[in-house]
Amino acid sequence: MHKQFQGSALARALAISAAIGVGALAGTPTNANAEDTITLGSAISITGKYSQEGKNASDGYNFAVKAINDKGGVKIGGKPYKLAVKYYDDESTPSRTAQLLERIINQDGIKFVLGPYGSGPTKAAAPVTEKYKIPMVEAEGASRSLFTQGYRYMFAALSTSDQYLSPLIDLAAELAEKNGKKPGDLKIAMAFENDPFSLDVRAGVVETAKKHNMKIVVDDKMPRDLSDISATLTKIKALKPDVILFSGHTKGAATSTRQMKEMGINASIIGVTHCESAKLTSQFGAAAEGILCPTQWSETLKYKDDVFGTAMDYNKAFLAAHPEYKNVPYQVAQGSAAVEIWADAFRRAQSLDPEKLRDALAATDMQTFYGNIKFSPEGNNIAKPMVLRQIQGGKYVVVAPTKYAADPVVYPRKAPQ
Amino acid sequence: MAGVIVPMWDNFQILVTAPVFNVQLILNGLSVGAVFALAAYGLALVWGVTSVKNLAQGDFVMMGGYLGYELSLHGVNPIVAIVPVGVLMFAYGWVIYALIIRRVIELDLFTSLLATFGLAITMQQVLNLVFGPDVRTLKSGFGRFELLDGMVDITQIRVVAFGLCIVLAVAMVLFLRNSRMGQAIRATAQDPRAARVLGVNTDLVYALTFSINSAICGVAGVIIAMIWVIQPFYGIAYSVRAFVVVTAAGLGNFPAVILTSLGLGVIEQYSGFILGAQFQQATVVGLLLVILMWRQTLLRRHRLALQ
DSSP states (O other), X not given: OHHHHOHHHHHHHHHHHHHTTSOOOOOOOSSSOGGGEEEEEEEEOSSSTTHHHHHHHHHHHHHHHHHXXXXXXXXXXXXXXXXXXXXXXXXXXXXXXXXXXXXXXXXXXXXXXXXXXSHHHHHHHHHHHHHTTOOEEESSOOOGGGGSSOOSSEEEOSOOGGGSSHHHHHHHHHHHHHTTOOGGGOXXXXXXXSSHHHHHHHHHHHHHHHHTTOEEEEEEEEOTTOOOOHHHHHHHHHHOOSEEEEESHHHHHHHHHHHHHHTTOOOSEEEESOTTTTTHHHHHGGGGTTOXXXXXXXXXXXXXXXXXXXXXXXXHHHHHHOTTOSSOOHHHHHHHHHHHXXXXXXXXXXXXXXXXXXXXXHTOEEEETTXXXXXXXXXXXXXXXXXXXXXXXXXXXXXXXXXXXXXXXXXXXXXXX | OHHHHHHHXXXXXXXXXXXXXXXXXXXXXXXXXXXXXXXXXXXXXXXXXXXXXXXXXXXXXXXXXXXXXXXXXXTOOHHHHHHHHHHXXXXXXXXXXXIIIHHHTTSOHHHHHHHHHHXXXXXXXXXXXXXXXXXXXXXXXXXXXXXXXXXXXXXXXXXXXXXXXXXXXXXXXXXXXXXXXXXXXXXXXXXXXXXXXXXXOHHHHHHHHHHHHHHHHHHHHHHHHHXXXXXXXXXXXXXXXXXXXXXXXXXXXXXXHHHHHHXXXXXXXXXXXXXXXXXXXXXXXXXXXXHHHHHHHHHHHHHHHHO
């Protein structure tokens, strides 16, 4: 992996060269001949506001490339090929992503693309890969709207954003039935930030609530600049719902957790997105107990594959190779999964023709350490549910999907003291 | 349309059938208004005296919050931290005045707007570099009061914030009215040239006003970190609100600034309860528009009468 990225010194040099407009160019592998290497191209955020997440994603890509190459690479027609990734820095700007993909495809002649970081850049990338009929596997763009455009050449490893909180509604229905209540009697109160991501999350919840015939009693949309949600919470207090949901990035998570505690508000089930990035456990302690948080992946899940072994094996191996990480963000894990999807497609297609690879990708049906992968005709992964974790004793414990979960959910949530 | 109207009517019904929730909304509204009042008060002071419209107002608030956060990491109780943060921010205000504000104070409005806008961006980025983009909070360690059989509750820190706001406002009024420096400040606000002729050191007055504002913002920042959250780029919300309050209250009327801020806080709560969170800020800004139009009509009538 270090051969390709040359550690952080090269990354820094890349950042600088990109900043002065020279255009970033990561090192190509030096240890393999061009003809037995398959080069994947990616425009990813090395600088700019997504630089942290972009680094997570490319670390995930590189880690999987190295693991696959160490196991002999991929064999096509009996001949082993190594994988490599050529990176460009999109500076966290979608328009730059699109330009760079034109360059990757036209000038560099790369026929296989790994996605950028974030829904915005991915939205900019997809029309380009579509235009040139070049398949792209992306792992970092979750927006639902990516999969309503009829793209044929884009495949996504992760769950879409409308699935962030909808499993929680299913869980509420399941638990209500177990406790002798009708799901149709449940009342939901929810508030979402007024941005594309959070409204995607909301759309998924509304759809699922309709399926169970549940009643949504509070449905507020929070402006980005809103710092106080006590008016919404007063309403929630008056209506005593069974399920409370908040999604508003880190600010929404922190504000809702703090103010629910302050106003003595509780419900059987409380779901909040961005728990980890808002550091709910360390900042609010007991107030965060029992809150359910969605995540794309957790190392305690019982998924496994041939390259990395179980999710826990992956976790250990990655942390050993990257001591600068304290834990493995899901952005890293899904990056690695995207490379595994490519390797699997190469093996099944037995070809380097983009069209054959597109068909192979569309037929993907596999389990990785990250989760099951199977694509809908629109290209989103329909085999991997979101993971729900509950804060129990200050730790994130996986409680759903029940089949892969280690621990039972604490239900109903106990009011924090 | 009915899908929007019906829930609003239902929410309104709650307030009629269970009046206790009115108490909750008013209490929360007053405490929200009190916090905004601090930043608005400082803005009105600087605006009135130096005629500089400080676009970095909210970023001073955030900086105060982060100083409080840093002190709390070193074991200082956030409530106690209010005092050193106030002092530090006073000094910071003085430095910023000497470096930037002093040079633009005599220039046209546009230059000072650009200068403070640049200052706002710089402060945001520096805070982001030093503290990172994470959302931070402070723990006051206070509990909450339960009133009316636990139907209504208010956190003690909000009561403290409200009290602090009132104390600060009264202290400022007394200071401006009775002290020698207060007289100098008022004289400078009325006519800086005449004040200079009469021996007032207007440069000192400007520096002091700006530093007092900075200190008030710092205190507001610590309180905000205890009630809500701070983040390097969240200052803009407080800048905007301070401008709304000062514009609605009218310049030079300090008690009106406090009352307007409290009133807007309560109205915002009702709007959030009945119409939904998405209309909270819209209601406040819409109200500002109505006030401005109303005032314009009054002015025109006044002008016609003079003619």
